[in-house]
Amino acid sequence: xxxxxxxxxxxxxxxxxxxxxxxxxxxxxxxxxxxxxxxxxxxxxxxxxxxxxxxxxxxxxxxxxxxxxxxxxxxxxxxxxxxxxxxxxxxxxxxxxxxxxxxxxxxxxxxxxxxxxxxxxxxxxxxxxxxxxxxxxxxxxxxxxxxxxxxxxxxxxxxxxxxxxxxxxxxxxxxxxxxxxxxxxxxxxxxxxxxxxxxxxxxxxxxxxxxxxxxxxxxxxxxxxxxxxxxxxxxxxxxxxxxxxxxxxxxxxxxxxxxxxxxxxxxxxxxxx
Amino acid sequence: xxxxxxxxxxxxxxxxxxxxxxxxxxxxxxxxxxxxxxxxxxxxxxxxxxxxxxxxxxxxxxxxxxxxxxxxxxxxxxxxxxxxxxxxxxxxxxxxxxxxxxxxxxxxxxxxxxxxxxxxxxxxxxxxxxxxxxxxxxxxxxxxxxxxxxxxxxxxxxxxxxxxxxxxxxxxxxxxxxxxxxxxxxxxxxxxxxxxxxxxxxxxxxxxxxxxxxxxxxxxxxxxxxxxxxxxxxxxxxxxxxxxxxxxxxxxxxxxxxxxxxxxxxxxxxxxx
Numbered sequence: 001x002x003x004x005x006x007x008x009x010x011x012x013x014x015x016x017x018x019x020x021x022x023x024x025x026x027x028x029x030x031x032x033x034x035x036x037x038x039x040x041x042x043x044x045x046x047x048x049x050x051x052x053x054x055x056x057x058x059x060x061x062x063x064x065x066x067x068x069x070x071x072x073x074x075x076x077x078x079x080x081x082x083x084x085x086x087x088x089x090x091x092x093x094x095x096x097x098x099x100x101x102x103x104x105x106x107x108x109x110x111x112x113x114x115x116x117x118x119x120x121x122x123x124x125x126x127x128x129x130x131x132x133x134x135x136x137x138x139x140x141x142x143x144x145x146x147x148x149x150x151x152x153x154x155x156x157x158x159x160x161x162x163x164x165x166x167x168x169x170x171x172x173x174x175x176x177x178x179x180x181x182x183x184x185x186x187x188x189x190x191x192x193x194x195x196x197x198x199x200x201x202x203x204x205x206x207x208x209x210x211x212x213x214x215x216x217x218x219x220x221x222x223x224x225x226x227x228x229x230x231x232x233x234x235x236x237x238x239x240x241x242x243x244x245x246x247x248x249x250x251x252x253x254x255x256x257x258x259x260x261x262x263x264x265x266x267x268x269x270x271x272x273x
Numbered sequence: 274x275x276x277x278x279x280x281x282x283x284x285x286x287x288x289x290x291x292x293x294x295x296x297x298x299x300x301x302x303x304x305x306x307x308x309x310x311x312x313x314x315x316x317x318x319x320x321x322x323x324x325x326x327x328x329x330x331x332x333x334x335x336x337x338x339x340x341x342x343x344x345x346x347x348x349x350x351x352x353x354x355x356x357x358x359x360x361x362x363x364x365x366x367x368x369x370x371x372x373x374x375x376x377x378x379x380x381x382x383x384x385x386x387x388x389x390x391x392x393x394x395x396x397x398x399x400x401x402x403x404x405x406x407x408x409x410x411x412x413x414x415x416x417x418x419x420x421x422x423x424x425x426x427x428x429x430x431x432x433x434x435x436x437x438x439x440x441x442x443x444x445x446x447x448x449x450x451x452x453x454x455x456x457x458x459x460x461x462x463x464x465x466x467x468x469x470x471x472x473x474x475x476x477x478x479x480x481x482x483x484x485x486x487x488x489x490x491x492x493x494x495x496x497x498x499x500x501x502x503x504x505x506x507x508x509x510x511x512x513x514x515x516x517x518x519x520x521x522x523x524x525x526x527x528x529x530x531x532x533x534x535x536x537x538x539x540x541x542x543x544x545x546x
Contacts, residue, residue, distance in 0.1 A: 109536075231524045234535035251504045259533045262507035263382075 001031050001116050002099040004062075004092070004161070006084040008038035011104040014249050016051060020271060021264045022108040023055035029113075031057040034092060034099065036064075036084050047272065054271055064091040068172065073180040075189055082190040085156060086175050086197075089166035097164050103157035105247060107240040107261055115210050115238065118160055124169060124198050126160035128207035129153050130216070130243070154202050156191040157241050158211040170198070212237045214257040215244050230256075274304050274389050275372040277335075277365070277434070279357040281311035284377040287522050289324060293544060294537045295381040296328035302386075304330040307365060307372065309337075309357050320545065327544055337364040341445065346453040348462055355463040358429060359448050359470075362439035370437050376430035378520060380513040380534055388483050388511065391433055397442060397471050399433035401480035402426050403489070403516070427475050429464040430514050431484040443471070485510045487530040488517050503529075 003022075007015060019033065033052060037044075048059045068090055069080050084091065085101055092099065100116055118126050129152035178193050179186075186192040194202075207213065208220050208228055220228045240257055242248045248261035276295075280288060292306065306325060310317075321332045341363055342353050357364065358374055365372065373389055391399050402425035451466050452459075459465040467475075480486070481493050481501055493501045501509075513530055515521045521534035 226525060229525045230527065230531040230535050234532060234539055252499060252502050254503065254529075256527075256529060257532060258503040259507060259530060260536055262503050263533055263536065266507055 001026075001029060001112070002034060002096055003031055004034045004036075004085075004088055004099045004101040005104060006036040006081055006101075007104050008081070009040055009044070012040070012044055014104045014247070016048070016268045016272075017249065017261070017264050018102065018104050018106050018108065019048075019051060020268045022112070023052075023057065024264070024267070025108055026111050026113075030055070032060055033057065034060050034062050036062045036081070036091065038079070038081065051268070051271055062091055071173075072176050073183060075179060075183040075186075078189060082179075083172075083175065085159065085190055086170065086193060087172050088161055089163045089170060090172060092163065094167075097162075099161050099163060101156075101159040101161055102239075103241065105242045106157065107242070107248075107257075107264060108238060109234070109240060109260070110236070110238045112238055115160055115205065118203065118205070120160075120162040120165065120203060122165065122201075123203040124162050124165050124201040125154075125194075126162075126203040126205050127154040127156065127158060128205050128211035130155050130207055130211070130213050152199070152202075152204055153195055154191075154199060154204075155207070155211055155213075155241070155243075156188075156194050157243070158239055159194075160203075160205075169201070208233075209237055210239050212240050213243045214240055214248075214255065217256050274299075274302060274385070275307060275369055276304055277307045277309075277358075277361055277372045277374040278377060279309040279354055279374075280377050281354070282313055282317070285313070285317055287377045287520070289321070289541045289545075290522065290534070290537050291375065291377050291379050291381065292321075292324060293541045295385070296325075296330065297537070297540065298381055299384050299386075303328070305333055306330065307333050307335050309335045309354070309364065311352070311354065324541070324544055335364055344446075345449050346456065348452060348456045348459075351462060355452075356445075356448065358432065358463055359443065359467060360445050361434055362436045362443060363445060365436065367440075370435075372434050372436060374429075374432040374434055375512075376514065378515045379430065380515070380521075380530075380537060381511060382507070382513060382533070383509070383511045385511055388433055388478065391476065391478070393433075393435040393438065393476060395438065395474075396476040397435050397438050397474040398427075398467075399435075399476040399478050400427040400429065400431060401478050401484035403428050403480055403484070403486050425472070425475075425477055426468050427464075427472060427477075428480070428484055428486075428514070428516075429461075429467050430516070431512055432467075433476075433478075438474075442474070481506075482510055483512050485513050486516045487513055487521075487528065490529050 005015065045059060052059050069083065072080055072083060088099065088101065100112065115126065120126065174197060175193055178197055179189055183189060242257065246253055248258055249265065278288065318332065325332050342356065345353055345356060361372065361374065373385065388399065393399060447470060448466055451470055452462055456462060519526055521531055522538065
């Protein structure tokens with residue numbers, strides 16, 4: 001399976017934990033981890049090679065032609081990394097058909113085969129939206145995306161990418177133009193651009209399975225009339241997404257999903273010892 | 274290492290989870306699990322053999338002379354199982370020097386060597402007390418044990434037993450007499466008898482490490498000025514004790530320690546598949 005991760009060195013620790021949880025919960029699978037990393041040292045790659053090698057998987061450093069960003073508009077404090085997801089098909093080897101993009105603030109606690117092998121139909125992506133307690137998309141998100149005509153506002157932290165279709169339909173000029181035009185009004189430029197430009201070509205998957213916002217246990221429990229308890233999560237949820245400011249790798253992080261994160265954190269140390 | 278467990282068939286499910294967590298977090302160790310079980314079927318023992326066999330460990334059914342309970346007073350709805358812990362030295366093979374008694378509503382998340390190999394000095398047991406938020410023992414417990422002269426009220430759910438010394442000092446007649454005399458006033462007859470008769474011969478160990486009451490996360494965090502957060506627990510706590518009425522194997526159990534329990538529950542299913 002192909003995995004895409006784009007990050008800077010601050011997320012090296014979480015990346016290790018995410019990878020370990022993925023390997024452990026997907027036994028007998030091997031992974032090619034495509035990394036677009038900023039500021040990584042040789043020792044960092046060696047450590048990641050050691051970890052992935054233990055699970056017969058490989059780190060692949062994505063090497064791309066920097067001129068692709070020649071015409072890219074810049075925006076406030078954002079680096080050009082904000083474009084990596086949307087332009088993934090241009091950056092990755094041309095022989096790849098599909099890849100799973102993952103944010104590094106994630107834990108995988110079950111098998112991802114079903115998401116990975118999803119039938120895209122003619123969609124560009126498969127992803128989940130984080131709805132509010134009534135199951136409705138945040139109106140703020142709807143309003144601030146003017147040319148927005150999709151049903152949901154998708155979270156871009158977990159995205160199955162149909163690279164074949166992206167090579168046909170995603171034009172970097174469109175992305176650059178959107179950011180140039182709306183940039184200053186955007187809260188999350190890459191996620192907003194994804195939704196505004198391609199929201200209608202995203203296949204919706206169940207967020208409580210593939211992009212579970214760990215801040216919203218009570219919401220999921222109530223909306224499901226008690227079905228989505230911890231037993232259900234443990235058996236069904238594939239991807240826990242630690243959204244928000246408080247992150248589980250902080251020593252003092254408190255929450256229902258803290259101890260399971262620390263558990264995998266401890267396992268990483270064992271694997272690398 | 275020798276482990277003692279006494280239980281009836283209602284606790285077969287939790288027993289499997291406790292054992293799996295112990296095996297997984299104590300790699301390269303083998304265990305002899307001494308079981309005094311009520312109502313177990315042949316199929317239950319076969320299933321436990323399969324699980325323990327995967328970790329090079331063994332189930333040993335404790336076979337004892339029933340006449341030992343000939344003079345034992347009965348008490349309300351309690352079965353004679355209430356005597357098993359205190360009279361363990363009489364029930365177990367005479368060649369055993371030490372054994373770790375464990376309740377089945379427990380999860381082991383780190384290595385137990387240090388507790389197992391503790392220097393008893395001239396004590397009969399090593400155990401932990403569950404203190405209140407000020408670090409003081411519940412006065413109710415102090416008052417109801419009239420001949421009580423120990424420092425703490427010990428929880429009997431995790432007990433390292435000095436069997437050698439117990440054979441010298443623990444007299445079943447004393448235990449029977451105590452239950453006969455005080456029985457009706459006791460809330461937890463076996464735990465009360467342990468404290469009243471032998472509280473002064475129990476070596477105190479840190480409950481936040483060896484008998485962490487999962488209901489008291491906030492208490493431990495506050496008492497330790499924030500040190501005993503989930504990171505600390507994950508690294509230091511050996512035994513999580515799911516005290517109280519709400520049990521983590523119930524489908525709808527909610528709490529900070531729910532998901533880690535469900536995690537091991539899921540692993541058991543994998544090991545037995």
